[in-house]
Amino acid sequence: MNLTTIEEARRWASLFLKKHNREPRVADLLLEDLLQMKFSMLLAYERDALPQDKVEMFIKKVEQHATTGIPVQHLIGEADFYGRTFAVNSDVLIPRPETEELIEGVVKRLQPDDQTIADIGTGSGIIAITLKLETGRRTLASDISPQALQVAKSNAQTNGAEIEWFKGDFLEPLDHEPIDVIVSNPPYIARHEQLDDTVQNFDPHLALYADADGLAAYQTIIQQTASRNDKPRMIAFEIGHEQGAAVKQLIHAHLANYHVTIEQDINKKDRMIFAILDS
Known part of the structure; x- marks a missing residue:
C-alpha cells in the first residue's frame, strides 16, 4: 500500500476503521504517537510526506485494531488521564473519563483534617497518583495483582508521585494504617x-468482573471497613450505572452514621457513591 502523505494515511485509515465498525479517531491517535505530533500538527502538516519507515507499522496497527479490537492504548502503551500520561497494558484497566469525575468529587469533599487517602484496588495507579499530586496528602494504594502494582509503581515514578504500596485484597493489608x-x-x-470486544478481550477480568451481580467487591470493602476500629470520614466508590441503590443499601446495612449520596456522571448516569461520616 502506497501512503505517501499524512493526509492519505488519515483518509485510508479512517475509511478502513469505519468499514470494520471502529472509531475513525483511532487513526489520528496512532499517527500522533508514531510521528510524535499533536493533533493540530497533523492537520497543519497533513500534506507533508509520511516517513516511509513509519508506513508499515501504521498499517499494521490500524489493521490490528480493526480486526481484533485491541485498544489503541495498548497499541501505543499509554493513556491520558487528568492531564497526565500513564503506562497501560493488559494487566490493568484503561483509564476512563468517568473516573476523572470520581477524582473531582473526592477533591471537592476533602476536609483539612483528612491526612491519609487510600486507593484500594489501584490497578494502574491513576487514582492514587492523581490524588497525591492534586492534594499533597499521604496516599496509600493496594492491589491483589503483583503485575498491576508493578505498572502502578512505574507510573508513580514517571509522574513524580510518592505513594505507599501494599499487596493484598482491598483494605486487608491496611489494617494498621x-x-x-x-x-x-x-x-x-x-x-x-456482555461487553464490547475492546474491553472483554483485552482488559484484565480480575479488574472487571465481580460475583453477586457485580456487588461482591463492594460487599468486601464495606465489611472490611466495618471491622476497623477507626472509620474513614469519607468513602468514595465508582459504580455501575444501575448499582447505586444496592451499594447505598450495603453501606447503610453495615456502617452506622454515614450520609450516602449517589452522584451522576456527565452522561447523567449514576456513577459515584460518596459516604460521609456524620460529625
Whole structure:
C-alpha cells in the first residue's frame, strides 16, 4: 500500500476503521504517537510526506485494531488521564473519563483534617497518583495483582508521585494504617454481562468482573471497613450505572452514621457513591 502523505494515511485509515465498525479517531491517535505530533500538527502538516519507515507499522496497527479490537492504548502503551500520561497494558484497566469525575468529587469533599487517602484496588495507579499530586496528602494504594502494582509503581515514578504500596485484597493489608478517605473503582461488572470486544478481550477480568451481580467487591470493602476500629470520614466508590441503590443499601446495612449520596456522571448516569461520616 502506497501512503505517501499524512493526509492519505488519515483518509485510508479512517475509511478502513469505519468499514470494520471502529472509531475513525483511532487513526489520528496512532499517527500522533508514531510521528510524535499533536493533533493540530497533523492537520497543519497533513500534506507533508509520511516517513516511509513509519508506513508499515501504521498499517499494521490500524489493521490490528480493526480486526481484533485491541485498544489503541495498548497499541501505543499509554493513556491520558487528568492531564497526565500513564503506562497501560493488559494487566490493568484503561483509564476512563468517568473516573476523572470520581477524582473531582473526592477533591471537592476533602476536609483539612483528612491526612491519609487510600486507593484500594489501584490497578494502574491513576487514582492514587492523581490524588497525591492534586492534594499533597499521604496516599496509600493496594492491589491483589503483583503485575498491576508493578505498572502502578512505574507510573508513580514517571509522574513524580510518592505513594505507599501494599499487596493484598482491598483494605486487608491496611489494617494498621490510619485512613481518612477510602477511594475505589473496584470490579463491578456482573459475570453474565456482555461487553464490547475492546474491553472483554483485552482488559484484565480480575479488574472487571465481580460475583453477586457485580456487588461482591463492594460487599468486601464495606465489611472490611466495618471491622476497623477507626472509620474513614469519607468513602468514595465508582459504580455501575444501575448499582447505586444496592451499594447505598450495603453501606447503610453495615456502617452506622454515614450520609450516602449517589452522584451522576456527565452522561447523567449514576456513577459515584460518596459516604460521609456524620460529625
